[in-house]
Amino acid sequence: MSIPNFRPTPASLPPPNAGLVLRQPKGLPANFQPLNPLQFILRAAEIYPDKLALLHSDVKYPVAYSFAVWCQRIQNLAYALIKAGIKPGDRVAVIAPNSGKLITVPLDANHGVLAAQAVPCLINTRLKPSEVAYILEHSGSSIILVDHEYVHLLPQDPKVPVVVCHDTGRAGDPYEEFLTSGRAYSQERGWAGLEYTSDEYAPATLCYTSGTTGRPKGVVTTLRGSYLAAVANAYESRIHLESTYLWILPMFHAAGWTFPWATVFGFATQITMRTVDYPLIWKHFLNSGVTHYCGAPTVQIGIVNDPAAKRLPQSISAIIAGAAPTASLIASLEEIGIQPIHVYGLTQYGPFTRNYTQPSWDGLSLQERSKFMAYQGHPFATAQDARVVYPPKSDDDVLVDVPRDGKTVGEIVTRGNIIMKEYFRDPEATKKAFRGGSFNTGDLAVIHPGGAVAVVDRSKDIIISGGENASSLAIEQELASHPCVLEVSVVARSHHKWGERPYAFVILKPKSKAKWKNRHSAFEQSLKSHAKERLPGFACPEWVQVVDELPKTSTGKILKVDLRKRVAALAKL
Known part of the structure; x- marks a missing residue:
């Protein structure tokens, strides 16, 4: 070009x-x-030297650089x-x-x-x-x-x-x-x-x-860490000479997950956009030979639900991280020819695990397979390990792994070449993050018999209902499978009998808004019935609120702290 x-x-x-x-x-x-x-x-x-490296075409002054x-x-x-x-x-x-x-x-x-x-x-x-x-x-x-x-x-x-x-x-x-x-x-x-x-x-x-x-x-x-992480991302994403990478992920987000270097390592062409513009994204998907892009789940939701969305003429790999994608979202991407590559990481180390497909999934339906694909998976190339341990009580505690039973909840810790060096000018926070000799993520997870890690929640997002621990992420996974749900977030609300119960905030899909207009109470019953077929009673939402948008951080993560403030204010009414 x-x-x-x-x-x-x-x-x-x-x-x-x-x-x-x-x-x-x-x-x-x-x-x-x-x-x-x-x-x-x-x-x-x-x-x-003469291969197209950068294309910036959708502006008043377009440029292209070899x-x-x-x-x-x-x-x-x-x-x-x-x-x-x-x-x-x-x-x-x-x-x-x-x-x-x-x-x-x-x-x-x-x-x-x-x-x-x-x-x-x-x-x-x-x-x-x-x-x-x-x-x-x-x-x-x-x-x-x-x-x-x-x-x-x-x-x-x-x-x-x-x-x-x-x-x-x-x-x-x-x-x-x-x-x-x-x-x-x-x-x-x-x-x-x-x-x-x-x-x-x-x-x-x-x-x-x-x-x-x-x-x-x-x-x-x-x-050293950035070099090795970039090589790993290029390898795991299969970025090479014939690849075209579309910049949707903000580069300020964990240095673009090291993809500014991974794409160059693979000799790929990069296409840039000034903003996340869904019609423009689809224009490039359909006309610019895009093969790869990165994006958080909230962006992926916007892509699959854009009016221009349709089955793609070529396969595109979507690297997903930033938050746990729902099985429903993964299935929606596959249905239009976008192949999800689900990775997991934080700003402190970027992606370091990947969900690897297994031969045993071949006979499963798309919906069944998507549930396994929502796991965070195993450490990928150049990453050292991903353990799930009982949270240490002191800096000197020896980390003890939870059983590989897919049930016992612990905290994800990791170590290796691609983890951050330190928190800048904050030795106390650095020491706390590396207690036990590994980086402590704060993400709660289980580890399955095959070694795959599956996040269940952030520690502060667990809902304790009647003495049972309910994962807000697990609840969201099931609620998102309702055909009318575009996006959902679940937090705890205090309850006089059970201590806490789930409160669900839901954004309806554009095509479903007319169906439930002025009938939100009917939608609430529909969603609760959907949940009862898939979740234990203590995990079913007690309350459902339809909203136009969810509060999010500047990197697209849902601000559950704001949602918890909303439900706390309800208790005072």
């Missing part, structure tokens, strides 16, 4: 026979090379940052949508900032100015790269240099001028003028958690 009448800026064009090797640090033995995902773009530009041109732009960014005074270990704040020439800034930053031996701090564009101000201050960012639509998020006096991108890719754009200044500053020293980071445990990214229960924490990942 090409863009008519578009030509990259002169500074973006690499010189003939440009060298694509960084200067090696002194003292490294010949049989050791520190792992660094920056290697992937150099390799791609060497092997497939691997060779994009690699040069990344080099220019590194030199521009160094010229601006950025030193190894400094944080570079990025506030931008997935695309724009800050394609070239979440995507450029995930490579160019590393080339300057600095650390990209990708900031959520959906935050409030006060939250952005906190992250800028806490991270100690030394420069800010910002898209023109998000300048309003900045403090009135940022106190550090700010580079604004107008998303044109043309001369005169401040971001393009910044890159051009980097090319001039390089004096054509090229990649050989930039030194390879000698410490593979140096920070690769600084990403902040959603902060649903307090101030967001800064998660520091390592170059």
